[in-house]
Amino acid sequence: MLNVKLIDGxxxxxxxxxxxxxxFLDVDRLIAPCYEAASKEAKKPRYGGWESMEIAGHSIGHWLSAAAAMYRETNDDKLKEKLDYAIAELGRVQSFDEEGYVSGFSRACFDEVFTGEFRVEHFGLGGSWVPWYSIHKIYAGLIDAYQLTGSKEALEIVTKLSDWAYRGLSxxxxxxxxxxxxxxxxxxxxVMANMYLITGEEKYLELAKRFCHQAVLHPLTKxxxxxxxxxxxxxxxxxxGAAKLYEITGEKSYRDMVEFFWNEVSHHRSYVIGGNSNREHFGPPDTEELGVLTNETCNTYNMLQLTEHLFNWTKDSSYMDYYERGLYNHILASQDPDSGMKTYFVSTEPGHFKVYCSPEESFWCCTGTGMENPARxxxxxxxxxxxxFYVNLFIASEVTLLDQETIIRQETIFPxxxxxxxxxxxxxxxxxNVHIRVPNWVTGNVELKLNGEVVNAPVDRGYVTINKAWAKGDRIEVLLPMSLHVYKAKDDRSKQAFLYGPVVLAGALGTENFPETDILADHLALNNHELIDVPALVTDGSVDQWLHPVEGKPLTxxxxxxxxxxxxxxxFIxxxxxxxxxxxLYWKVATQEEYEKGVDEEKKKQEWIRAITVDEIQPGEQQPEIEHGIQSEHSQTGYLNKVHKSWRDCRDNGFFSYKMAVQPNKPMYLLVTYFGSDNTLHEDGNAYERDFTISVDGTVIANQILKSEKPEDIYLVCYDIPFNLTEGKEKVEVRFDAPAGQVAGGVYGIRMQNEAQ
Incomplete structure (x- = not known):
C-alpha cells in the first residue's frame, strides 16, 4: 500500500x-450498546439517534475504520490510544459470550436465524432492524484496525466473531x-472475503460466496x-464483495455483474454531483427526479470503493473521471467545514439547503461513513x-512509492x-512509467513538461506517459486547461447544471427564511421547510456568454x-x-419565447402541497418507516414499477401503524395514495377483499374498500380527522387494520396536511 500524505489545501x-x-467522540458511549447487549452495565450512557435504536453499534464499527485510517494518515498518538482502548473494550465485551458474539444489540435475532425458521423482511431479520448490516460495520472496523495499524487483538476479535457466524450459519x-x-x-x-485473504481459511471464502444475494446479483450477470x-x-x-470475489477466484460472472451494475448506476442513475438515489431508492433509468432526499451520501462512499476495483482491473481513466466527480462534489461537499458534521442526503430541490447531523444525537448511516471519508x-x-505509477487526481500530496526510496511531491492548488x-x-x-491522467473535462491540449522541456506523449486510455530512470530533483509540470461546461439532465434537457472542469457550481441563494439551524438530530424535520422562488435562466446564448468569472475570486x-x-x-461557487x-444545482434554462409561453402549473401545485404538508411517509421505504415508529403484524411491502412507487399492506387480522406529526391548533387531514387497479387479492387459495379501517389514536376515522376504481393509475383519498383527535398534540398514531379474511392496502403514500386536498 502506498504511503500518501496530504500537504495542504x-x-x-x-x-x-x-x-x-x-x-471528540467518546469511545465508552459508542461501546455502551455493546455492553448492554451483553446484559452488562455500560461505563457511560449510549449516544442518541440511531445509537439509541436496534441498529446500535454500527457507529463504533465506522469509528474503528475511520480512526485506523486517520491514524495511518496522521500518526496521531491520541487517536491511536483511543483506538487501542476501543479494541480492548470490544474484546472485553466479547469475553462475556462464550461463542464470541459482540455487537450493539442482542444476539436473539441471530439465534432465531440460526434455527432456519425466522422472520424476514427487507429491513428486518429475526425481529431486529438490519442486524447483519449493523454488525458488518464492526467486522469491517476490526479488519481495518488490523490491516491499517497491525492490531493483533483486533484480528483475534474479528476471527472469533467470524467463527461464530460460520458455525451458526452452516x-x-x-x-x-x-x-x-x-x-x-x-x-x-x-468482510468474509477479506477474512479469507488474511487467514487463508477456506471456510471464510465459502461464507463470502454464500453471502452473495443471488436474487439481485444473478440478473446483473445477464x-x-x-x-x-x-x-x-x-x-x-x-x-x-462480488468484486473482491472476482479478484480471489477469477470467476468471470462476478466481474460481469460488477461492470454492468457500475455502468447502470454511474451512467443512468446518477446526479450531476456523482451521487445517486431518491428517497434512498433507485428509480427508473435515465431519470433525475429532483427533491430534498436525493443523493444519499453513503451511496457515493460505497460507489467510490467499487470504482477502485474497476480501475485496478482496467487502468481506464474513465473510472477516475467518475471518482473525481463524486469525491469533489459529493464527498468533500458533505462535511460542514465549520462543525465537521455530515450530510445524510444532498438535496437537489431548487432553493433548498444542506442538512447536517448533530454531534451526539444523530448517528445516521451517513454519519458513520462520513467519519471515514476524510481519512480516505x-x-x-x-x-x-x-x-x-498512475497519477489519478490533482491534490497537493506526497507519496512514498513501494520501493520505499522514491518520494514524489505533488504541488498544486487545483482546481x-x-x-x-x-x-x-x-x-x-x-x-x-509515470502515467498522468487526462480528464474528460479538459479543454484543448494538455501541456506536459519534463525539467522545463515540452514532452509530446500520446494519450492511451486517458493517460499520458513519461518513462525514464528518475533522479532526485526531476520535475514534471502539467497544464490541464479547464472551462465552463453544461450538464443536461437525462430526463429533461432544459434542466441544467454548470461545471468548471470537474467542479460542480451551485447557485448561492442566501439565507432567506432559513431555519434556525441546519445541524440537527432529525434529518426529516426540515423536509417541508418553506422554499424560496428560484429564478429561471432565460437565454439563448452559450454558457460562457452569460456566466462570467468574478475577478479576484477563483472559481466564483x-x-x-x-x-x-x-x-x-x-x-455561482x-x-x-x-x-x-x-x-x-439544477436550473431551468429557457429561451425568451419558451419562458413567455411556459406557465408552470405543476410547480405551483407542488409548492401548494409542500406548504400544507405537516408530515409524510412513503410506505415500504426503510428510513421513513423506522423514523415514524412503524409497527406491524401480517404486513408486507413491495414495489410497483408501473407507478414507480413502493407500498405496504396487511391482511387477515393484521395491521400497520405510524406515528405522524400534527399541528396541535389546526384541523388535520389524512391523504392516502392507492393504486387504482387494486381489488380482490387471490392468494394461497383464498380470496381477500380489500376492506379495512383507518384509525387515529385508536378512533376509527374511515372504512375503505378498494374495488379497482381507477385502473392502472394511482389516486388520492383525503380523510377528515376530527379535531378532538389532534387538538393539543404533536404526534398521533395512524393505523390501518385488516379484519379477518381482508386486506388493508396497498398503501402507496401517506400525508398529514392542514388543508383538504
Missing part, C-alpha cells in the same frame, strides 16, 4: 476537521440462506437491469503496479489553478441579469464551498 483542511470529530440450507439475504446485510460477502425500486445502498456493498481522501490519488507539478524529492535512478462566477422574473444576477445557505 481544502482536502487537508477537511481531513483535519474530520480528525477533530473522531477525537446448518442453513441454501434456500434458507438466500431467504435470510432478503434483509439488508451490508457487505458481509466483502445484463438485466432490475434495480428500479430497490434500496440503493443495500445493493452497492453486495457488488463490492488519499486513497486513489496515486496507484502503483510494479513499474507503472483553483490548471497547473500541477510532480517533484521527485528522492529517487535513485530506477526506471518508472456571476450571471448576466438573465434570472427571471426580475432580471436578477446569480452568483463550487458546491463543496457552499454551506449554511440555500442553493440550486
Amino acid at each position: 481544502m482536502f487537508k483542511e477537511s481531513q483535519e476537521k474530520g480528525q477533530e470529530y473522531l477525537l 446448518p442453513l440450507t441454501e434456500e434458507q440462506f438466500q431467504r435470510m439475504l432478503i434483509a439488508e446485510h451490508g457487505g458481509m460477502n466483502d 445484463g438485466i437491469d432490475n434495480l428500479e425500486g430497490k434500496h440503493a445502498n443495500t445493493q452497492i456493498p453486495k457488488l463490492i 481522501y488519499t486513497r486513489f490519488i496515486y496507484v502503483q503496479q510494479e513499474q507503472d 483553483k489553478s490548471e497547473k500541477s507539478s510532480l517533484v521527485f524529492k528522492e529517487a535513485s535512478g530506477q526506471e518508472l 462566477f456571476e450571471t448576466d441579469a438573465i434570472g427571471q422574473p426580475g432580471h436578477v444576477k446569480v452568483r 463550487p458546491f463543496y464551498e457552499l454551506h449554511h445557505e440555500r442553493y440550486s
